[in-house]
Amino acid sequence: MPLERVAVIGAGAWGTALAQAAAMAGRYVSLVARNEAVIAEINARRTNSAYLGALQLSDRISAAPALAEGTELVILAVPAQASRKALTGLGASALEGLPVVLSAKGLETGTLLRQSEILAQCAPGARAYVLSGPSFAHDVAAGRPTAVTLAGSDREETETIAAALAGPSFRPYAADDLLGVELVGALKNVYALACGAVEGAGLGASARAALIARAYAELGRLVVAAGGSAQTLGGLAGLGDLTLSCTSAQSRNYSQGMALGRDEPLRPGGALAEGVATAPVAQAMARRLGVDAPLVDAVNLLLDRDVSITQILSGLMARPLKRED
Numbered sequence: 001m002p003l004e005r006v007a008v009i010g011a012g013a014w015g016t017a018l019a020q021a022a023a024m025a026g027r028y029v030s031l032v033a034r035n036e037a038v039i040a041e042i043n044a045r046r047t048n049s050a051y052l053g054a055l056q057l058s059d060r061i062s063a064a065p066a067l068a069e070g071t072e073l074v075i076l077a078v079p080a081q082a083s084r085k086a087l088t089g090l091g092a093s094a095l096e097g098l099p100v101v102l103s104a105k106g107l108e109t110g111t112l113l114r115q116s117e118i119l120a121q122c123a124p125g126a127r128a129y130v131l132s133g134p135s136f137a138h139d140v141a142a143g144r145p146t147a148v149t150l151a152g153s154d155r156e157e158t159e160t161i162a163a164a165l166a167g168p169s170f171r172p173y174a175a176d177d178l179l180g181v182e183l184v185g186a187l188k189n190v191y192a193l194a195c196g197a198v199e200g201a202g203l204g205a206s207a208r209a210a211l212i213a214r215a216y217a218e219l220g221r222l223v224v225a226a227g228g229s230a231q232t233l234g235g236l237a238g239l240g241d242l243t244l245s246c247t248s249a250q251s252r253n254y255s256q257g258m259a260l261g262r263d264e265p266l267r268p269g270g271a272l273a274e275g276v277a278t279a280p281v282a283q284a285m286a287r288r289l290g291v292d293a294p295l296v297d298a299v300n301l302l303l304d305r306d307v308s309i310t311q312i313l314s315g316l317m318a319r320p321l322k323r324e325d
């Protein structure tokens with residue numbers, strides 16, 4: 001089987017979970033961490049307690065401070081705003097000719113770039129793939145079943161990578177629409193903030209469901225205008241992840257949204273909510289594309305603390321009535 005030796009960059013919750021998934025799929029995994037204590041704990045005790053509690057990691061995983069010789073597949077699993085720094089640290093020559101699976105769900109602030117565009121700048125000789133879909137790190141690491149999308153422009157290599165990562169409880173479906181998969185994965189976090197705010201403010205499950213449906217329509221307008229496929233929207237990375245992240249307090253974005261809805265402070269330094277950094281980027285993108293994105297606008301107002309979610313929903317309800325499209 002090709003792709004025996006996988007390196008996962010970033011030993012946080014998602015990197016460790018993806019390392020575990022790859023190990024359960026039969027790969028040998030080097031989990032690259034920047035923190036020496038994390039490396040020592042994984043190698044000595046087979047746990048990463050800061051991120052995954054007492055969960056026992058596969059003995060096919062070893063932790064290391066740098067990319068090992070002989071790596072055949074790289075998975076990048078640091079937060080979206082840290083990807084550029086992590087890739088620069090690895091160096092373009094180390095990634096030359098390698099497939100790199102991008103797993104962060106966010107757009108870069110300032111540049112408005114997607115993860116694959118950052119990879120193209122930092123390591124032009126690497127080949128980009130994107131993994132996205134409904135998958136909480138704790139679920140994946142514990143071997144609870146889910147299915148995700150693995151997108152890439154080389155159909156044969158996409159299928160080979162999907163097969164290399166497929167295990168008894170982790171099922172990657174190959175897809176072509178790399179741009180669309182990247183965008184829906186990043187943007188669903190913005191809508192998850194809004195849905196969490198609706199719950200936090202006690203506005204009810206009906207409002208939340210209506211918001212999810214309108215978010216789905218808005219996401220479709222954005223993805224298609226940006227050049228993605230409408231089919232991606234109904235897939236695992238679109239509908240699948242939107243459903244998960246917009247309904248579960250296990251989502252950091254949703255739970256940060258709940259704090260916004262209660263008018264509580266966000267937790268600085270707390271668990272990462274990618275939607276907070278991505279919301280202004282999404283707004284700039286929508287404006288550049290000329291797409292009407294009232295929910296993205298609303299989340300930005302909410303994050304600026306200009307208005308409450310209740311006021312925002314009242315404003316949306318007062319917009320001129322229109323056909324549902």
Ligand SMILES: NC(=O)C1=CN([C@@H]2O[C@H](COP(=O)(O)OP(=O)(O)OC[C@H]3O[C@@H](n4cnc5c(N)ncnc54)[C@H](OP(=O)(O)O)[C@@H]3O)[C@@H](O)[C@H]2O)C=CC1
Nearest residue numbers: 010011012013014035078079080082085086104105136137
């Ligand atoms: N958690 C989840 O359920 C899922 C997360 N994702 C996505 O995965 C991405 C990462 O999230 P998650 O793992 O949860 O975040 P965590 O906060 O759990 O972990 C982030 C990890 O990235 C490391 N890191 C940060 N900056 C750098 C850097 N410059 N160089 C090297 N390592 C760095 C951190 O290292 P250190 O420990 O030293 O700070 C830490 O190990 C996000 O984009 C998220 O949307 C996708 C699906 C599921």
Ligand SMILES: O=C(CO)COP(=O)(O)O
Nearest residue numbers: 133134135136251252253
């Ligand atoms: O993307 C995720 C699940 O698919 C994780 O969502 P959060 O980053 O909101 O926790």
